[in-house]
């Protein structure tokens with residue numbers, strides 16, 4: 001190898017060895033072996049040499065080229081190894097670190113309470129029925145024996161919707177009792193609401209939880225709240241069945257045998273006789289305790305299904321009787337879980353829910369415990 005070539009090799013070799021990264025090494029490669037690299041240019045100049053020098057010079061240059069290439073390749077493997085080692089060290093996963101917490105959703109106390117109610121009545125042979133939140137006058141009032149223009153329609157302080165093209169004025173249901181009509185009456189609810197085709201032939205036992213709406217707002221009333229409608233139709237059903245069922249429910253719901261209940265006569269157009277049921281409680285000291293004290297809290301209305309309702313629904317009142325009741329779901333939740341202000345329930349504050357909510361993995365059932 002000529003002197004100049006061995007000098008070039010020394011120079012290239014130290015440039016290669018000095019490259020500290022694959023990017024720097026690539027720059028060296030371009031400088032020496034690229035399209036207009038120094039070795040490449042020398043090779044291009046071979047043609048101008050006299051023929052007798054060309055062969056030896058060509059061989060020497062090719063040897064130089066091969067040597068530089070080999071040096072670069074060796075250096076590249078070296079750098080890759082170092083770079084991989086650095087990445088492995090930097091991206092190392094510490095498997096001993098504690099896992100990041102995944103936020104787990106909470107079950108709203110109202111959903112929990114509805115699940116508990118359904119579990120208890122389900123255990124007694126009831127099945128769930130549902131109806132639309134937007135009702136018509138017929139299901140919410142007329143079929144339930146509210147006379148036209150009777151003030152009983154006003155006591156509910158109804159939210160009415162703007163009348164449609166046909167003049168019909170829909171409303172937000174003021175109670176879950178229209179579910180009774182939807183269950184008992186054989187009618188075509190229309191393809192628009194197939195999910196509410198809940199008709200069942202008697203004998204029947206249904207529980208219908210859902211949202212209801214009234215113009216009302218203070219610590220114990222919100223414009224939207226929840227009820228669970230109960231309906232039992234059979235032959236030879238009497239008031240004793242109603243009282244037993246509701247007493248049994250109260251004991252199971254509050255998970256306390258000492259719950260004391262009281263029936264107070266009341267008026268509903270769709271039951272006769274009608275009553276409201278209260279539970280005994282102690283409300284002194286800003287707390288609610290069930291089964292002691294001298295206070296009473298109303299949790300439901302109920303009674304024997306009025307014969308007019310049965311007739312309207314195509315059932316013979318001489319052949320069938322039944323009872324119905326409407327549970328105040330929010331009241332039950334307040335009592336059982338000791339949350340005093342109903343408005344907090346529907347504020348949508350995630351901190352409140354994190355505190356008062358229930359685990360999504362607890363499935364309430366009367367055998368394993370409800371809450």
Ligand code: PHE
Nearest residue numbers: 175177301302303324325326
């Ligand atoms: N719908 C009544 C209310 O909202 C409660 C009720 C239901 C009463 C069923 C009797 C029978 O006040």
